[in-house]
Amino acid sequence: MLKLENITKVFHPGTVNEKIALIDINLHIRKSDVVCIIGSNGSGKSTLFNIIAGTYPVTNGTITFDGVDITHKAEYRRAMTIGRIFQDPTKGTAANMSVEDNMITAETKGMKRLKISLNNAKREEFREILKQIGLESRLKDNVGLLSGGQRQALTLLMTAMSRPKMLLLDEHTAALDPRNAQIVMDLTERFISEQKLTALMVTHNMQFAIDFGTRLIMMDEGQIILDVSGEEKKDLTVDKLVRLFKDIRKKTYATDAALLTTN
Amino acid sequence: MIEGIFVDGLIFSLMVIGILISYRILDFADLTCDGSVATGAAVATMAIVGGAPISIALVLAFISGVIAGMVTAAIHNKLKIPGLLAGILTMTMLYSINLRILGNKANVPLLRVPTLYTKLPDFFSFFKPEIASLVGTLLVVLAVKSLVDLWFRTDLGVSMGAMGGNEQMVVSQGINPEVLKLMGIGLSNGLIALSGGLLAQYQGFADANLGQGMVVQGLAAIMIGEFLFSSNRISLITLRAIFGAIIYKALLFFGRKYGYLVNITPNDFKLLTGILVIVSLFIAQGRSAASSRGARKKVLARNKVQEEIDA
Numbered sequence: 292m293l294k295l296e297n298i299t300k301v302f303h304p305g306t307v308n309e310k311i312a313l314i315d316i317n318l319h320i321r322k323s324d325v326v327c328i329i330g331s332n333g334s335g336k337s338t339l340f341n342i343i344a345g346t347y348p349v350t351n352g353t354i355t356f357d358g359v360d361i362t363h364k365a366e367y368r369r370a371m372t373i374g375r376i377f378q379d380p381t382k383g384t385a386a387n388m389s390v391e392d393n394m395i396t397a398e399t400k401g402m403k404r405l406k407i408s409l410n411n412a413k414r415e416e417f418r419e420i421l422k423q424i425g426l427e428s429r430l431k432d433n434v435g436l437l438s439g440g441q442r443q444a445l446t447l448l449m450t451a452m453s454r455p456k457m458l459l460l461d462e463h464t465a466a467l468d469p470r471n472a473q474i475v476m477d478l479t480e481r482f483i484s485e486q487k488l489t490a491l492m493v494t495h496n497m498q499f500a501i502d503f504g505t506r507l508i509m510m511d512e513g514q515i516i517l518d519v520s521g522e523e524k525k526d527l528t529v530d531k532l533v534r535l536f537k538d539i540r541k542k543t544y545a546t547d548a549a550l551l552t553t554n
Numbered sequence: 555m556i557e558g559i560f561v562d563g564l565i566f567s568l569m570v571i572g573i574l575i576s577y578r579i580l581d582f583a584d585l586t587c588d589g590s591v592a593t594g595a596a597v598a599t600m601a602i603v604g605g606a607p608i609s610i611a612l613v614l615a616f617i618s619g620v621i622a623g624m625v626t627a628a629i630h631n632k633l634k635i636p637g638l639l640a641g642i643l644t645m646t647m648l649y650s651i652n653l654r655i656l657g658n659k660a661n662v663p664l665l666r667v668p669t670l671y672t673k674l675p676d677f678f679s680f681f682k683p684e685i686a687s688l689v690g691t692l693l694v695v696l697a698v699k700s701l702v703d704l705w706f707r708t709d710l711g712v713s714m715g716a717m718g719g720n721e722q723m724v725v726s727q728g729i730n731p732e733v734l735k736l737m738g739i740g741l742s743n744g745l746i747a748l749s750g751g752l753l754a755q756y757q758g759f760a761d762a763n764l765g766q767g768m769v770v771q772g773l774a775a776i777m778i779g780e781f782l783f784s785s786n787r788i789s790l791i792t793l794r795a796i797f798g799a800i801i802y803k804a805l806l807f808f809g810r811k812y813g814y815l816v817n818i819t820p821n822d823f824k825l826l827t828g829i830l831v832i833v834s835l836f837i838a839q840g841r842s843a844a845s846s847r848g849a850r851k852k853v854l855a856r857n858k859v860q861e862e863i864d865a
Contacts, residue, residue, distance in 0.1 A: 368728070383722075384720065385717075387718065389786055392716070393723075395712055396727055401728045403713045404708070404709060406709055409712075453727065
């Protein structure tokens with residue numbers, strides 16, 4: 292479904308700030324893969340997402356999605372099929388607008404027309420959808436009045452409404468308290484299984500990465516150092532993961548274990 | 555006399571709605587306004603002097619503003635420079651263009667030609683001339699306001715509002731924000747130029763320096779309006795902008811009339827307008843701090859109730 296070939300990303304090339312963020316990444320995501328990506332800060336996870344979503348251009352390499360070369364496609368064009376949820380709950384919704392206006396924007400992807408789609412039938416439909424997160428009475432409230440957890444849950448519902456083919460989840464529960472994180476995570480799981488989505492999720496939680504999804508990728512210093520799926524993934528434990536990391540990178544994991552939380 | 559304030563305020567309110575669109579709805583600090591209001595005045599004046607019907611003159615003024623706004627948006631989009639700088643560039647260039655439109659004169663009078671404000675008293679002959687001007691202007695403003703309200707209730711208009719709140723969200727929904735900016739800043743400056751076209755007819759001349767300091771005046775009017783009531787409904791947001799514009803013009807009027815009592819002259823108005831904007835921002839800041847304290851209290855109270863229920 293998604294194929295990254297020889298992807299290299301260098302920031303500020305030719306200056307003193309030059310930083311190689313991704314080195315020759317090759318990755319093939321198959322349809323219905325649910326991939327957890329782990330790695331310490333600065334390992335290239337976020338850059339990988341930004342490359343896939345089209346936020347940054349690549350320095351080298353090609354990206355194909357469903358057989359189409361999307362390497363030079365603008366971010367908003369890729370967003371037609373790739374849904375993305377950020378860690379920051381404020382990024383997915385517009386705070387200055389009501390819940391219903393946010394939802395109508397998300398309902399159909401792409402450039403909008405001079406047509407008023409928001410009517411009472413639509414409102415009823417939205418209310419039904421919002422029941423899942425208990426916000427059915429707040430259609431007219433500005434999104435800025437919602438809590439971070441509510442906003443993230445709303446973002447998720449809005450993304451689900453627009454029916455993406457692939458979902459990028461960038462630590463989307465990291466900024467929430469445990470209870471809200473659980474609510475958003477449950478919604479995410481349901482949404483992925485209901486729409487049989489292909490999903491990539493960045494997480495710092497190793498245990499979670501082991502339990503969730505069908506495939507696990509570990510990144511370090513701009514490279515994919517581990518890619519396990521199926522039975523092999525089911526047999527993983529946190530200790531095994533840390534040992535694997537140590538064997539591959541020949542580094543002591545003391546510092547990295549601190550970054551890769553285990554609970 | 556009092557009708558004069560209202561007509562002046564209503565004409566000004568179209569510009570305020572234009573500034574509202576760029577500053578408040580699109581969150582784009584656009585200074586094109588200072589140029590495009592004069593462009594609108596110049597285009598309308600030259601069209602009328604050249605014999606065009608008033609309606610055509612106003613449409614041309616609107617279109618000239620749309621083009622000016624689109625130039626700003628295009629500079630911002632393509633060169634990736636801040637909207638503020640793009641606006642200043644267009645505004646500066648417009649000054650020369652406006653002089654060209656006015657036939658290399660700084661000032662062109664609308665004498666002995668029919669304008670909206672010579673025709674309105676004939677059209678509404680059952681009113682006094684001042685009232686006729688007021689009613690005519692009010693109808694134009696209400697028509698424009700309704701169209702703007704309608705525009706921002708369409709899916710396209712809503713997505714423009716979304717872009718002002720969060721550009722990333724619009725991108726994530728598969729919409730090209732550059733196109734939205736092109737249309738939004740175009741619409742904004744179209745209204746500003748339309749306001750300029752009406753103003754030229756009302757005061758009886760077009761002036762290349764008409765636009766000086768207009769942005770700040772418009773912002774002052776928006777902020778006065780925001781003190782009246784708070785709402786997230788577009789029809790009320792544009793309504794309070796109109797009220798703000800009229801109140802601002804009334805303040806100017808009384809400043810001109812009674813200002814000498816406290817030794818204020820029209821020369822001081824720019825300073826006072828700037829201070830008005832600063833004070834408004836200051837009060838708004840205090841208000842939002844107070845309301846977030848209030849919201850915090852509410853949440854704490856709700857959590858307490860929840861805990862009691864749980865226990």
